[in-house]
Amino acid sequence: MKKKILGALLSVSLVASMLVGCGGSAPANDPAPAAQTEEKAEEPAAETAEVAEEPAASGELIKVGIINNDPNESGYRTANDKDLKATFCEANGYDASFAYSLKNDEQIAAAQKFVQDGVDYLLLSAADTAGWDSVLKDAQAEGIKVILFDRTIDADPSLYEASIVSDMNKEGDTAVSWLASQNLDEYNVIHIQGVMGSAAQQGRSGALDKKVEAEANWNIVTQQTAEWNAEKAEQIVTSVINAGDKFNVIYAENDDMAKGAVAALDKANISHGVGKDVIVMGFDCNKWALEELLAQNWNYDGQCNPFQSSYIDAIIKDLEAGKTPAEKTVIMDEKGFDAATITQEDVNNYGI
Amino acid sequence: MKNKGISAIFRNQIFIPLAALLLLAVFNLVADPEFFKITLGYNAAGNPVLSGYLMTILDYGSELAILAVGMTFVTAASGGQDISVGAAIAIAGSVILRVLCGRDSRPETLRTSFLVAFLVACVVAALFGAFNGLLVSVFKIQPMVATLILFTAGRSVAAWINNNELPIISDPRFAYYGGFIPGIPVPTPFFIAIAVVIVTFLLLKFTNLGLYIQAVGINQKSSRLNGLNPTAIKFLAFVLLGLCVAVAGLIKVSRLSTINYSVIAKDIEMDAILAVALGGNALGGGKFNMTASILGAYVIQFLTTTLYKFNVQSDALPAYKAIVVILLVVFSAPTVREWFKNVWKKIVPAKTAKEVA
Numbered sequence: 001m002k003k004k005i006l007g008a009l010l011s012v013s014l015v016a017s018m019l020v021g022c023g024g025s026a027p028a029n030d031p032a033p034a035a036q037t038e039e040k041a042e043e044p045a046a047e048t049a050e051v052a053e054e055p056a057a058s059g060e061l062i063k064v065g066i067i068n069n070d071p072n073e074s075g076y077r078t079a080n081d082k083d084l085k086a087t088f089c090e091a092n093g094y095d096a097s098f099a100y101s102l103k104n105d106e107q108i109a110a111a112q113k114f115v116q117d118g119v120d121y122l123l124l125s126a127a128d129t130a131g132w133d134s135v136l137k138d139a140q141a142e143g144i145k146v147i148l149f150d151r152t153i154d155a156d157p158s159l160y161e162a163s164i165v166s167d168m169n170k171e172g173d174t175a176v177s178w179l180a181s182q183n184l185d186e187y188n189v190i191h192i193q194g195v196m197g198s199a200a201q202q203g204r205s206g207a208l209d210k211k212v213e214a215e216a217n218w219n220i221v222t223q224q225t226a227e228w229n230a231e232k233a234e235q236i237v238t239s240v241i242n243a244g245d246k247f248n249v250i251y252a253e254n255d256d257m258a259k260g261a262v263a264a265l266d267k268a269n270i271s272h273g274v275g276k277d278v279i280v281m282g283f284d285c286n287k288w289a290l291e292e293l294l295a296q297n298w299n300y301d302g303q304c305n306p307f308q309s310s311y312i313d314a315i316i317k318d319l320e321a322g323k324t325p326a327e328k329t330v331i332m333d334e335k336g337f338d339a340a341t342i343t344q345e346d347v348n349n350y351g352i
Numbered sequence: 353m354k355n356k357g358i359s360a361i362f363r364n365q366i367f368i369p370l371a372a373l374l375l376l377a378v379f380n381l382v383a384d385p386e387f388f389k390i391t392l393g394y395n396a397a398g399n400p401v402l403s404g405y406l407m408t409i410l411d412y413g414s415e416l417a418i419l420a421v422g423m424t425f426v427t428a429a430s431g432g433q434d435i436s437v438g439a440a441i442a443i444a445g446s447v448i449l450r451v452l453c454g455r456d457s458r459p460e461t462l463r464t465s466f467l468v469a470f471l472v473a474c475v476v477a478a479l480f481g482a483f484n485g486l487l488v489s490v491f492k493i494q495p496m497v498a499t500l501i502l503f504t505a506g507r508s509v510a511a512w513i514n515n516n517e518l519p520i521i522s523d524p525r526f527a528y529y530g531g532f533i534p535g536i537p538v539p540t541p542f543f544i545a546i547a548v549v550i551v552t553f554l555l556l557k558f559t560n561l562g563l564y565i566q567a568v569g570i571n572q573k574s575s576r577l578n579g580l581n582p583t584a585i586k587f588l589a590f591v592l593l594g595l596c597v598a599v600a601g602l603i604k605v606s607r608l609s610t611i612n613y614s615v616i617a618k619d620i621e622m623d624a625i626l627a628v629a630l631g632g633n634a635l636g637g638g639k640f641n642m643t644a645s646i647l648g649a650y651v652i653q654f655l656t657t658t659l660y661k662f663n664v665q666s667d668a669l670p671a672y673k674a675i676v677v678i679l680l681v682v683f684s685a686p687t688v689r690e691w692f693k694n695v696w697k698k699i700v701p702a703k704t705a706k707e708v709a
């Protein structure tokens with residue numbers, strides 16, 4: 001018992017020290033930022049001068065500052081962060097600094113710090129679309145190239161080199177056309193939405209709303225936001241079951257909510273999956289969700305591709321070679337998985 | 353004499369949640385009597401389960417009732433509320449999964465028994481409760497401000513405990529705590545809540561804890577002069593809430609056999625505080641009625657389930673709860689009460705005259 005308490009105390013103190021570390025963290029691994037900015041001002045495009053400043057002779061590391069959302073936000077973000085960390089490491093010729101925040105103003109402050117530190121590239125997944133103009137102009141003046149990933153911003157396209165994004169509308173369209181291809185006599189859909197107003201919710205809801213409006217045999221049984229929360233989804237579906245309404249499709253806008261919905265179905269002994277009473281659809285391709293597909297408990301999972309780093313890497317290589325990227329906006333390749341055709345290989349490759 | 357009996361009922365604290373419950377029940381009865389239908393069916397695993405709106409209330413209201421118990425102690429002793437219970441549930445749940453799964457997020461076999469995992473979670477949650485208690489009792493920080501620290505940091509701590517992984521437990525026995533035990537058609541959280549309530553009432557009956565907490569809540573200085581230690585009692589209240597959090601955390605992670613750090617038990621602190629308020633307890637500390645708080649918790653879930661039934665958008669739920677809060681605050685304000693008393697006297701002057709005579 002004593003040991004346990006001691007261990008817990010230790011962990012508490014560790015947490016405390018971690019939190020303190022986070023407080024002043026962001027990009028703090030440059031020894032002389034001020035000197036460097038001065039040099040940069042004189043000689044805007046001098047990458048070589050900066051390399052010479054590297055403390056050790058570490059070759060030609062490209063300095064990147066990466067601003068992302070908090071990796072705890074979701075499985076998507078965790079996978080996204082892991083992927084970026086794996087690509088932008090020293091072995092691949094990068095010297096990367098990371099800054100995380102879900103708040104736009106903190107992200108902008110981090111961007112300003114990166115600009116002062118004189119990074120070569122600024123990679124940005126903005127929490128909010130607005131407010132980025134001035135800091136991106138500063139970056140441009142310093143000769144820092146900006147690449148957006150995951151999310152776009154409301155700023156003049158000349159301020160960034162490229163943006164690599166998911167097309168949420170396309171994700172919704174892919175899912176809805178898959179559902180249409182199931183050729184059910186009647187579609188009675190429980191539509192569980194994400195946090196209202198988020199890009200993912202709008203794209204994924206929009207496609208279904210349009211289809212329901214257009215087709216006579218598509219009905220919405222209930223349309224509710226569960227705010228990405230599995231338990232809320234469970235309560236919503238339980239409520240529909242208790243009311244005795246008939247439904248045969250669950251269209252949940254992420255995997256967690258689909259899981260909550262399935263828990264409600266299981267409690268009421270309503271069969272779901274391939275060839276069963278209710279079709280279950282989710283999004284994001286979490287590994288456990290794809291395994292549900294493989295076990296034929298769910299029917300469909302739409303991908304939201306978090307693996308942007310290889311695209312970014314290719315663009316940086318192009319820019320370093322003096323080429324401009326072929327396309328300013330790169331829309332990532334995203335799949336939709338059908339339980340009837342999914343393989344273990346897909347689960348391993350695409351599960352996040 | 354009879355009149356006196358009625359006014360005693362009105363004055364009784366438990367009247368408020370009971371009236372609210374009755375109001376909701378009548379509303380549902382008029383709107384759709386189907387609301388009260390309970391059916392015995394079988395779940396996917398072939399076990400008997402009772403289902404219906406009332407069972408949903410029993411199921412989800414129970415975890416709220418458990419939290420309301422702890423929140424009542426904290427409210428009464430410190431005169432403030434703990435807003436970090438949601439984040440603390442994330443921590444407790446994360447600890448349970450971490451102990452069961454080790455470093456492996458998809459374990460084939462579990463490391464230890466559920467009991468050990470739960471006890472470790474109790475210790476950790478009690479420690480975090482103690483942290484809050486320390487800030488409030490020793491450093492005299494306002495409870496809401498003190499618990500704001502954990503409210504902000506808790507979910508990150510929870511994620512850190514599991515190294516940002518999302519462990520999934522495939523053992524079906526783990527789902528019993530938030531679901532059904534095979535053969536018993538009533539949701540397990542209800543039994544867990546009953547156990548917590550029994551322990552609480554034994555504690556209140558056989559120790560002076562309840563009296564001490566009320567004394568400290570009513571007047572800290574005079575209770576110290578009477579030989580109580582207000583610091584220790586406030587501290588203890590937060591530790592007790594920590595234990596309640598651990599129990600609620602077990603139910604929460606068991607429901608889905610996994611965790612999502614950013615959304616698990618989101619905004620539950622508001623419901624727990626509302627349960628205490630709906631129980632007619634003074635949010636400024638002092639006297640409390642545990643039964644009323646527990647009833648308050650089920651009333652809140654009754655309201656939530658009713659709103660779900662009528663397809664109210666779930667992101668609009670807090671607005672409806674806000675209306676309840678406004679009504680409660682208004683009706684418990686002394687000026688409003690005074691006004692009502694005067695109006696009441698004007699309506700029934702004869703009776704009061706008789707009674708005086």
